[in-house]
Amino acid sequence: MDITVNGEKRRFEGPITVAGLLAALALQPRKIAVERNLEIVPKSLFDETALSDGDKIEIVQFVGGG
């Protein structure tokens, strides 16, 4: 299925959860936040939140800023 992650379209062999997505992207779930179709996915639900074809995912972190 196709999932848009941070504006980039990516193809994954489904089914995949948020935790699975982070693992596939080799991202540590440390001080990051995930938004799925404009809704926040709490860290506690990463393992059980299954993604669907066409989902728009944003993964953000803290960076330097004023």
Add this chain to the structure above:
Amino acid sequence: MTDVLEVAGRKLNSRLIIGTGKYETYEENAKAAEAAGAEMVTVAVRRVNLTDKDKPLLVDYLDPEKYIYLPNTAGCFTAEDAIRTLRLAREAGGWELVKLEVLSDQKTLYPDMEETLRAAKLLIKEGFDVMVYCSDDPVYARKLEDAGCCAIMPLGSLIGSGLGIMNPVNIRLIVEQSSVPVIVDAGVGTASDAAVAMELGCDGVLMNTAIAEAKDPILMASAMKHAVIAGREAYLAGRMPKKRYADPSSPLAGLI
């Protein structure tokens, strides 16, 4: 004497809050934070880089256990964008204290006060502790305080301009009317600007570019630390009245 800055229940010994943008490296940023004696730093919320995962991470240089992270909404031009950003920040960090800024245009980055006030009300309803970047308009400053903001942060001058405190009269009006901390945010260019803000009775100063774009950011961070302390002490000491004519410091009696 204990003279601490208290914002939303957090007690800070340092009245200097620094940004973490525009530094050459996070390493330089960390050294500047150390030299500034800062206890709170502003941070931005941005997309994780999916292609270059070896890029250095802010959290590896500025430990969130050591510094209070104040997530901002830089780059947000509507209340909705700001709220979305801060909800993500709350989820990423796990705390409610945030810096709200809703900007009007790219050229001036002047705060859009109508949107800022609207966003502040919505965020406070959601349980956020909102430190708010605002214009130096005392009327809006009061409205933001009435809405429940935990710190009022008027600009000294435009973000990144280094023009100093352009309207000290308004800053003083805001200080006098506010019962929450007033922190000058933006516009400080050099140490004397920070001292001026503190001498006006502000509770703190927030700056980024003045340190990050100095030729020697670490030395400037140290200068700012001293300027904020000097300005604060001068304010608490109470300055002498200004006079129009000279008043000799040496006694006139016993002149030869």
